[in-house]
Structure formats: C-alpha cells, structure tokens
Ligand SMILES: [Zn+2]
C-alpha cells in the first residue's frame with residue numbers, strides 16, 4: 191500500500207511538540223521545585239497579549255482584511271509582535287487567510303477547512319505539506335507586497351522570529367537574574383498559549399457557537415472563545431462582514447482588538463476604520479431567524495404549518511419595508527444634521543417622524559421575533 195499523505199514538515203512538528211512538552215511538563219515542574227515571581231508571570235502575560243494582539247489587530251484585521259489603515263509605527267510594532275508569535279510572515283499568513291475566506295469550508299482550497307475536522311483545522315494543516323504547490327503564491331496579496339514593513343518582515347522573518355523568541359526572554363531573565371524561569375514563562379508557555387488560542391479561531395470558532403448571521407459556512411459566534419482570542423470569537427459575524435474592523439459589534443461583546451483599534455484612531459494612529467451599515471447587519475440576523483423558524487415549523491409537521499410559514503414570511507416582509515423606511519429617515523436626519531444647526535433638526539417634523547418610526551420598528555421587530563420563535567415552540 192502506498193501512503194498518499196503529503197510529506198511531514200518536521201520543523202513545524204518539532205516546534206509544536208517540543209514547545210508543548212516544555213510548557214506542559216517543564217513549567218509546572220519548575221513552579222513546584224523553584225517557583226515563579228509575580229513579576230515574571232506579569233511579564234509573560236504582557237508578552238502573550240503583545241503576540242495575540244499583533245495577530246488579531248495586525249495580521250488579521252489590518253493586513254488580511256484591510257479593515258483600517260495603520261500608522262507605520264503601529265505596523266512595525268505588529269510586524270515584530272507577529273514574528274514573536276511565530277505564525278509565519280504577515281505576507282504568508284494574510285495570503286492563506288484570504289484563501290480561507292474566499293473558499294471557506296472547501297476541503298480542496300481552504301487551507302484550514304473546518305470540514306476536515308477539529309485536529310486538521312487546529313494544527314494538522316501545518317504539520318504536512320498540504321499546500322506545498324501554492325506555498326509561495328502570494329498573488330492574492332499584491333497590495334501587501336507594496337507595504338515596506340510587510341516585505342521587510344517577510345525577508346527577515348527567521349532572524350526576527352529568533353531575535354524575539356530568544357532575545358526577549360533572555361534579556362528579561364538577565365534583568366531579573368533568572369534566565370531559566372524567563373525562558374520557561376516568556377518563551378515556552380507564552381508561545382504555546384499564543385499558538386493554541388489563535389489556532390482555536392480556525393478550529394473551535396468553526397465548530398462551537400451560534401450561527402447568528404449566516405449558515406452558509408461553519409463559522410460560529412462564541413463569547414467564551416472571544417475572551418481567549420482578543421475578540422475573534424465572533425467569527426460568524428466576521429465571516430459574513432469581513433471588512434468590518436469589529437468582530438464583536440455590541441458594547442457588551444468582549445472585543446479588545448476593536449477597542450485597541452478605536453483607541454489608535456483617537457490617537458491618530460489608525461484611520462479609515464470600516465464598519466458594516468447597521469441595516470445590513472439587522473437584515474442578516476432577521477433572515478437567519480426566519481430561515482430557522484421556517485425549517486423548525488416544517489420539521490414539526492404541524493397541520494397548519496403552511497399557513498404559519500406564510501404568515502411569518504408576510505410579516506417579515508412588512509418588517510423589512512418598515513426597516514427600509516426607518517433607515518431612509520435616519521439617513522435624512524444625519525444629512526440634515528450635517529447641514530443645519532442641531533437645534534433646528536431636533537425640533538423638526540422629520541425628527542418627530544424619525545423617533546416615531548424608531549419606536550414602531552422596535553415594537554414590530556420584537557413582536558415578529560416572538561412570533562417566529564413561538565411558531566415552532568407551541
Ligand atoms: Zn478573517
């Protein structure tokens with residue numbers, strides 16, 4: 191029998207296995223036999239955050255999706271943090287990621303297709319030469335090749351990765367007088383945690399959670415995952431609205447990457463932040479509720495199922511009409527506010543209509559969602 195599996199990439203396997211073993215065995219052993227200081231743990235946490243944020247705010251939202259433009263100092267910082275995170279160069283990562291979005295769940299094209307299972311999408315895809323034929327094809331990232339920082343990092347990636355991964359822990363260890371502790375925490379443990387939390391976005395965020403906005407792909411919204419991935423857990427939203435600089439769109443959503451980008455914008459270090467129009471988001475969500483309710487009603491095989499579905503569809507269309515009316519009024523209010531004094535608009539007839547529409551739409555939507563949920567509950 192011949193083995194048709196692509197060749198094993200030993201360098202990756204050795205890095206993944208050895209760092210994991212040291213973090214899982216060496217770190218606890220050292221903790222019991224020697225102990226760590228609060229300062230060392232704190233420094234490891236800072237390094238973990240630096241790596242994680244460089245991937246989410248830099249590799250992902252800045253370079254892969256261009257959801258905003260970053261000042262050179264921000265890009266340089268993320269380029270260094272990305273090398274520290276040891277996840278290949280920006281150019282390579284972003285190119286892979288753009289393929290992932292374009293061909294999501296396509297086992298032949300998506301480099302980390304979730305349909306190939308948890309293990310494959312988590313880490314397996316990096317352990318064998320699955321993408322050898324297109325490894326150096328960066329034709330989908332020509333824009334990034336014009337970014338001097340991206341190319342500088344790409345051409346010096348190994349040197350940067352070695353300097354950060356050995357240099358930072360060794361320097362910190364020399365400063366505190368315990369290089370072994372520093373290498374274990376800031377080196378090994380930080381790297382393993384940083385690797386696997388990022389990998390969870392390709393694996394778990396395509397398996398565990400809610401499909402709030404679309405079920406056309408496996409991506410899921412998951413608040414728990416968002417907590418460990420600097421906000422990237424709202425992956426269902428991200429896959430349908432990939433150009434949005436936010437992943438968690440509500441104020442209570444845990445999305446520190448979004449907060450950081452917004453803070454950079456306040457400081458003038460980030461510009462052109464892209465957001466999805468609110469009506470598009472609401473419509474996607476309602477369309478999913480309708481789809482789910484329809485299929486549940488049909489599954490229950492109720493005697494009046496056809497009538498229930500027809501009513502739901504009818505009221506849904508009415509709701510969309512009202513929504514269009516509301517957003518049209520909102521647009522007018524915003525334009526007028528720009529042109530006139532605020533006080534004039536506040537007391538205008540338009541503002542009155544707008545407020546009324548807002549209330550009406552809110553009630554209508556609430557009522558319809560209840561109706562859609564009750565349709566299959568009873
Ligand atoms: Zn993405």
Ligand SMILES: [Zn+2]
Pocket residue numbers: 290391392396409425429
């Ligand atoms: Zn994904």
